[in-house]
Amino acid sequence: MKLDIHNLTDRSLLCHWNSKSPQEHLILLPNQPTNINTPSRNSMMTLTAHQSMSQRGQKDEIWLSTTSFSLRPRSRALWAVMEVDESAPWMIYRCRVSRRRHKLLILSKRDSLSFLSGLSDFTPLSSLCLPGTHDTLALYGWPVAQCQSLGSSLSYQLQSGIRAIDIRLAIKEGRLMAYHGVVPQKVSFQQVLSEVYDFLTDPASCRETIVMSIKQEDFATTPPPDFSALVHKEIQMGPGGMEMWFLENRVPMLGEVRGKVIMFSRFGGDGAGWEGGLEGMGIHPARWPDSEKKGFVWSCKNTLVKTQDWYEIPSFLSIPEKVELATKVLVTPNDGSMVPTLAISFFSATSFPLALPTTVARGFGWPRTGFGVEGVNSRFGLWLIDALSGKLYGEKGTIIPCPKVKGWTFMDFFEDPEDCAVIPLLIECNFRGA
DSSP, rough: EEEHHHHHHSSOOEEEESSOOEEEEEOOOOOOEEEEEEOTTTTTEEEEEEEEEETTEEEEEEEEEEEEEEEEEESSSEEEEOOOTTOOEEEEEEEEEEEETTEEEEEEOOOTTTTTSSSSTTTTTOOOOOEEETTTTTTTSSTOOOOTTTTTHHHHHHHHHHHHEEEEEEEEEEEEEEEETTEEEEEEEEHHHHHHHHHHTTTTTOOOOOEEEEEEEETTOOOOOOHHHHHHHHHHHOOOOOGGOOOOSOOOBBBSTTEEEEEEEEOEEEEEEOOTTTGBBBBBOOOOOTTTTTTTEEEETTTEEEEEOOOOOOOOGGGGHHHHHHTTTOOOOOSSSOOEEEEEEEEEOTTTTBOHHHHHHHHHEEEETEEEOHHHHHHHHHHHHHHHEEEEEEGGEEEEOOOOEEEEESSSTTTTTTTTTHHHHHHHHHGGGO
């Protein structure tokens, strides 16, 4: 079996495997692909990290602790995360290129609690790849209204690496409560503010930032100015108050918003009561066409915002097209343009009864054998593996070398597949590409 290995760590790795044939060794250089023929599908591969250390003016080459894993896939999925020791400093993804060719992607483990802390303060938020969840609090209402797993609380999502959240609210008895359409989600806005405050004031995550999209769900019964006024009031009286928020209508630098929430206001009103009026309601799109298949573009000061939110797909047969359109906006075009661009892409979609949220996100059946449909999340993960491997295929089979993937990505059932396996791939995009 042929194996393409991509070492995306910052160290050389010594690779050897044990089989019936004599033991073989190979050095995997960082950021360089290596193509090998494996002794057998059942081989045990061992990786050892290489490090150069200086002592008394001399450099010594040492080999750090090792980890071993079986080359046999532990599932029949099109791609999977390999089982390695918890102490291993890397994650390993395997995907099936063809029957006789597989790919290994080796990534450094990054802390999902604080992956933004090591990035430059001068990084624009438009240049980041932020994992996000669509309808973040929609844990109830299966099969139509539920968009996240029941155990996926907001705190859990933030700890897992989610940095863009989608909060849908309605006014009930004078308070803002989480809703998805007409389905109550049993969480108050004050609870949301409390969990966000706890995360951003924790020493482990105080240098992170969170984009919060706020959308009104009861616009048919509550005037937008009333909703806007209550959002302002509850933020003001909540933990952290207004000081916890970045409320300017522009895309900031990361250093400006560490420990803060970036308001992304998708609700109406004339800005009354907000300092600066409409300019004090955070990033505030002037329009948001409903389920525009081709996507739409708008301006936020000097930043061009490319948005993809086609969600009314006809059936699960449109999943491939949905993924193609949602991923396309995440690739920075190499057209020489100096205008900063921000990509906002929703990977969620639904229609009744042939494209329920869980069907679209997770798929069903056994896609590898041809008896089933691969869901959006799995297809997105495979696309990210290809992008991090250094090559994507664009329109008409054109090759996009070393693509830079960036944007705010909103997913349903973000834990699927493979126990949050897509999130580390999105996090890694912040450290790769030109």
